Amino acid sequence: MPPAIPGFDLRRVPAADGVTLTAAVGGSGPPVVLLHGFPQTHLMWRHVAADLAADHTVICPDLRGYGASDKPAEAGGMTTDAVYAKRTMAADIVAVAAALGHDRFALAGHDRGALVAFRAALDHPGTVTHLACLDVLPTLDMWEAMHGTTAAVGFHLYLMAQPPGLPERMIAADPDLFFGHFLDLWARAPEAVPADVRAVYLAACRAAVPSIVADYRASAGIDVTHDAADRAAGNRLRMPVAVLQQDWGAALGFDAAALWSAWAPDLRHTTVDTGHFMAEESPATVVRALRDLLAR
Template identity: 60%
Template sequence: MTGTTIDGFDYRRLPGEGGVHLNVAIGGAGDPIVLLHGFPQTHLMWRHVARELAGRYTVIVPDLRGYGASGKPEETSPDTYSKRTMARDIVTIARDLGYERFSLIGHDRGALVGVRAALDHPDTVTHLGILDVLPTMDTWDVLHGVDAAVAWHMYLMAQPKGLPERMIGAVAEDFFSSFLDAWDPSGTTFPPDVRRHYIDSSTHAVPSIVADYRATAGIDLEMDRADREANTRLAMPVGVISQDWGARLGFDASALWRKWAPDASYQPIDAGHFMAEEKPGDITAFIRELVHRTPARIDSGTSAR
């Protein structure tokens, strides 16, 4: 890894939904795997895993819209940063690279985009890997009482446009640094240059990051509810790897995921939230096992949207 790029990977700017250009790292050769990052990170969180996977696969690692070096359109409607729009970004750039079908692995925010992509494009996403997050609808359902304070930032960024952006912008470095500190129990996961990159990238993207989270409390939640009412299920092999943060909040993450994917595998991991950087070997092994599974024939009840 050199600076803010992944060694051995080529970089392109590719148009996503509505002409928003994404910064995309591409490496390796073979069946395609798309890796989507979380908050408050960029595609660089996958640097260790991507290099390992590139020995056998074509690995596509974008910055999500609103993050890193990708385009940051103004939030002109609730759909600007909906996970449906962000999922279309990913499907569009993969097709631009010549791939109509691909495995999709997401962490945190990227996993929410991945879930929406798999629900909306079941014939495109062949395998879905999810790192340390719940579906949008279930996230809000399990947060209650004092324990919901763990997600205080979600409630702040769910507020109407204006005040959250000003509040976070006033202390942006402290705000984003607090998550890198709180969610990294070892305190050694991020080299100084990578930590600096995450902070700088995030402080320059406050409006778009807030818009991403605001969508999760609005339009994304509506989409999840509509799919739940329609009994829409994830039709491809699904693997989930997560900390056991359900123990504190009183829920069973594996049971919640199986409402969406009855045959989903669930694997706990002894790691912090930034597990792809803390334990890249474990995450690489998780991905390799997942993409080797034979897709099951399950009626998803969806068509591309």
């Protein structure tokens, strides 16, 4: 049997634009939605979700384009960029929660999932009650912060921003090498992603190269446009916000807490001593932060 979150059921849930997401759902109580990052699936939340399910309804979807969720190339007449805009992916999450009976919910995301969560909180402030973002900067700030040779750490961002064709073919030539590179590079504690879980991640990515690239390409285009419009309008996050990050801001020459503070008046920013995959490497740290957030 493939690994799963103990006590959780996998469900196919309608999202936006005729797209259906696969979500692991468990527990009972106030709802919390957890969004995975790259190159992972909802399974990255297995430890955190099991803890929160003691007193919360926990919903862990695979994002559109990832895992066992639908991977549309086009939908509702939208371009591929718009199909994978974080605004569209955020609408998925609101629709999935509503389909499961929740009009308001707390939301946490890691990496790509954090960008979707950030957009959901800006676009649906009456729906998202609390927001947690793990080890990421808002898209606009990320592109502005990266420069010079230090930006080499984000080479994949530039690769997948290229026009359709080249990045898909390059990655598809050896997807396990490409996606496995990040699992190896970003984990300070490699044993936190055991072989059976790693195999799930690699198989899921192998089957989703075009949609994963489309997600990243949208972040070099339409997502920047949306973030810039919100910045210009002075739109900010209205709910309590928690951000957990490694100390990579200092290494890359920017103040991550200051960048987040510009978006979130009610912010608790914490630098954590772990690798990028913090929900797997140090789940107790993440659980404490989320429970602290939910109590605010």
